[in-house]
Amino acid sequence: MGKTILEKIFSKHTDSAFKPGDTIWLNIDVRSARDFGGANVVANLKREYSDGNYLDDPSKTFFTFDCVSPANTIPYAENQQRARVFAREQNTHLYDVGSGIGTHILIEDGHVRPGMTAVGTDSHFNILGAIGAFGQGMGDRDIAFAFRTGKVWFEVPPTVRINLEGIPKNPLVSAKDVVLKLLERFGASGLLGKVAELYGDYIDTIGLDERITIGSMGTELGLISLVIPPDDILKQDLARWHSGEINSIVSDPNANYLEEYTVDISNLEPLIAAPLAPHNVHPVSEFAGQQVDSVFVGSCTGGRYTDLKILADIVSEGIAPNINLRVVPATRRTLDLILREGIYGKIFEAGGTVSHAACGGCASGQIGMTGKGEVQVSTGNRNFKGKQGNGETYLASSIIAAHVATRGVL
Numbered sequence: 001m002g003k004t005i006l007e008k009i010f011s012k013h014t015d016s017a018f019k020p021g022d023t024i025w026l027n028i029d030v031r032s033a034r035d036f037g038g039a040n041v042v043a044n045l046k047r048e049y050s051d052g053n054y055l056d057d058p059s060k061t062f063f064t065f066d067c068v069s070p071a072n073t074i075p076y077a078e079n080q081q082r083a084r085v086f087a088r089e090q091n092t093h094l095y096d097v098g099s100g101i102g103t104h105i106l107i108e109d110g111h112v113r114p115g116m117t118a119v120g121t122d123s124h125f126n127i128l129g130a131i132g133a134f135g136q137g138m139g140d141r142d143i144a145f146a147f148r149t150g151k152v153w154f155e156v157p158p159t160v161r162i163n164l165e166g167i168p169k170n171p172l173v174s175a176k177d178v179v180l181k182l183l184e185r186f187g188a189s190g191l192l193g194k195v196a197e198l199y200g201d202y203i204d205t206i207g208l209d210e211r212i213t214i215g216s217m218g219t220e221l222g223l224i225s226l227v228i229p230p231d232d233i234l235k236q237d238l239a240r241w242h243s244g245e246i247n248s249i250v251s252d253p254n255a256n257y258l259e260e261y262t263v264d265i266s267n268l269e270p271l272i273a274a275p276l277a278p279h280n281v282h283p284v285s286e287f288a289g290q291q292v293d294s295v296f297v298g299s300c301t302g303g304r305y306t307d308l309k310i311l312a313d314i315v316s317e318g319i320a321p322n323i324n325l326r327v328v329p330a331t332r333r334t335l336d337l338i339l340r341e342g343i344y345g346k347i348f349e350a351g352g353t354v355s356h357a358a359c360g361g362c363a364s365g366q367i368g369m370t371g372k373g374e375v376q377v378s379t380g381n382r383n384f385k386g387k388q389g390n391g392e393t394y395l396a397s398s399i400i401a402a403h404v405a406t407r408g409v410l
Contacts, residue, residue, distance in 0.1 A: 002252025004159040005227050006195045009134050009249060013117050020158040020258070030060055030111055030118035031146040034102050036067040037121030037139075039079035042086045044144035056150035058092040062111065062120075064102030065095065068366055069358040100331030100357035101300050103127045103135065104212070108333055110242030114230040115249045119146050123219055124300055124381065129195075130208070130215030131238070132230035132249055137219075157195050157224045158258035164200030166266025173268050174310075175210035176302065176379065176397035178202065179217045180271040184281035185263055192222035194258065197251060202265060203228060208237035209304035216301045217381045220278040241333070272377075272410070273395035276385050284400055290410040291322075294376045295401050296361035296388070298328030302379025303360065305334050307398035312338070312346035314399070320408030325352035326367045328360025352405070361388050377404045 003011065010018065013027040033041040045054045055061050063083050071077035080097075087094040095105050103125060106112040114132035119125065121143050128135030138152065146152050164178065198214070211228050218226030228234075230248040238246050270284040297303070297311050308329060319325050327347055329335040335357050338344045347354055353367070360367045362380045370376045370391025379401050383393040394410070404410055 001256050002254035004195070004251045004255045004257065005132060005197055005229060005249050006134060006157070006159055006225070008251070009115055009117060010156060012115070018156050020156050023153055023155045025151050026117060026154045027151050028119055028146050029116040030062065030106060031143065031150070032062040032064060032102055032106065032118065032120035032122075032125075033083065033140070033143055034063070034067055034121050035065040035069065035071070035076070035080045035083065037143070038063050038083035040140035041121065041144045041147065042082055044141050045147060048144065049148055053148070055090050055092060055147055058090055060150070061090070061092040061147055062102070062106065063087045063092070063094045064099065064105060065097050066099070066101045066359045070097045072366065098332060098356045098358070100329070100334070101303070101359055103300060104331045107131060107238070108241040108331055110238075110244055113238070113246055114234075115247050119143060119152060124216055126218045126223065126225040127212060127216045127300055129218060129225040129227040130211040131234060132227060134225060136224070157193055159195045159197060159255075160191065161197050161199065161257045161260045163260070163262045164198065164202050165262050165264045167202050167205070168265055168268045170269055172270045172399055174397045174399050175206060175213040177268055177271045178265055179214045180273060180281050180395070181263060181265060181268055183217065183221060183273065183279040184271065186221055188220065188277065188279045189222050194223060195225045195227060196221075196223055197227050197229065199229070204231065204233075207233055207306070209306035212304060213301050217278065220381055270397065270400050272400065273383060275383055275392040275394065278382055278395060284396065284410060287394070287410045291375060292377055292404050292409055293322065293374045293391070294324040294326065294370060295405045296326050296367070296376060296378040296380065297398055297401050298326070298330070298360035298367070299362045299378070299380040300330060300359070301381040302398050302401070303328055303330035303334065305337050307379060308334065308338050308347070309343055310398050311402045312343040314402035315350040315352065315405050316346045317350070317406065319351045319405045322408045323405050325350075325405045326361065327352050327354045328367050329357045332357045377401050377410070
């Protein structure tokens with residue numbers, strides 16, 4: 001019997017024979033902690049390992065400050081400083097304030113490549129499936145163990161195959177609508193605990209930015225990972241950021257999938273996730289005329305170069321007077337690109353507020369939160385109560401968010 005992509009990755013990172021459902025020791029190529037949880041990882045290491053040998057391999061260990069960057073409370077500042085001092089003492093990698101979202105940095109700098117394994121304290125660490133790598137978010141004690149030993153135990157999940165049929169005809173439809181369609185189809189638990197491989201003519205046409213948008217909502221689908229097989233388009237995009245070999249891992253023709261699904265996206269229309277759940281998906285047209293107070297474009301789901309260019313092109317004539325437009329680039333490289341290409345200027349001149357690279361609206365306070373009664377359209381991946389403030393958040397693509405910013409309504 002052939003192997004799925006996940007099974008091939010796991011086979012190269014364990015000494016055990018396995019099948020789905022088995023628990024194995026998995027060797028981890030990259031171990032990461034962000035500012036949210038990083039201080040707890042350090043505390044666990046110092047409490048559990050009195051010999052002072054905290055890191056299996058400093059060259060494979062990373063801290064990324066992206067959640068609240070820079071710190072806006074004293075406790076957050078102290079946690080960041082604890083992680084910062086530890087990283088310096090251990091001579092390991094530290095991406096400090098302003099570097100951007102940790103998973104994106106690891107991809108852009110070539111630390112994580114197709115076929116690799118990585119863990120971190122980010123619940124969206126499985127975004128790495130967008131490049132055909134295995135990423136998993138874990139608690140701070142598990143991450144501390146990975147820092148120390150270079151491995152974790154893991155139950156091998158089953159893999160399903162999802163075939164996207166057709167290519168969307170509507171020019172307002174983008175990758176965000178595709179993943180919202182998956183949420184509409186499967187909900188938050190229909191694929192719970194599984195890995196999904198994603199195929200189709202549409203997938204064969206999109207680049208790294210769009211793949212990241214889709215991969216970043218695997219968590220909302222209940223998936224362990226949403227894997228997009230690496231291809232030449234991905235390799236070309238990755239080669240823009242770093243040099244070195246980029247391997248492709250593909251499933252075998254006779255791979256054993258738990259289930260296979262087909263989702264028709266040929267007639268897909270723009271979708272939106274209404275409060276208070278990412279799987280509360282509806283056509284945008286159902287909310288036509290809904291008054292909106294603020295728009296957030298950013299996060300690991302909507303802060304890439306492609307997102308911000310689309311936004312700038314649409315809002316270049318100005319935003320509606322009632323709209324508070326907040327924009328956060330995903331990485332410092334993204335910020336550099338939009339500065340060099342005049343995209344930043346277009347957004348600024350239209351009336352938007354552009355921040356430095358970070359998570360932005362998904363975390364408490366960096367670019368502002370919503371107040372009670374405030375209606376926000378966000379490119380983020382979650383709209384739970386309190387996640388981005390006390391207001392009501394609708395999740396949409398950067399295209400829809402941009403049009404809302406110009407009109408003031410859905």
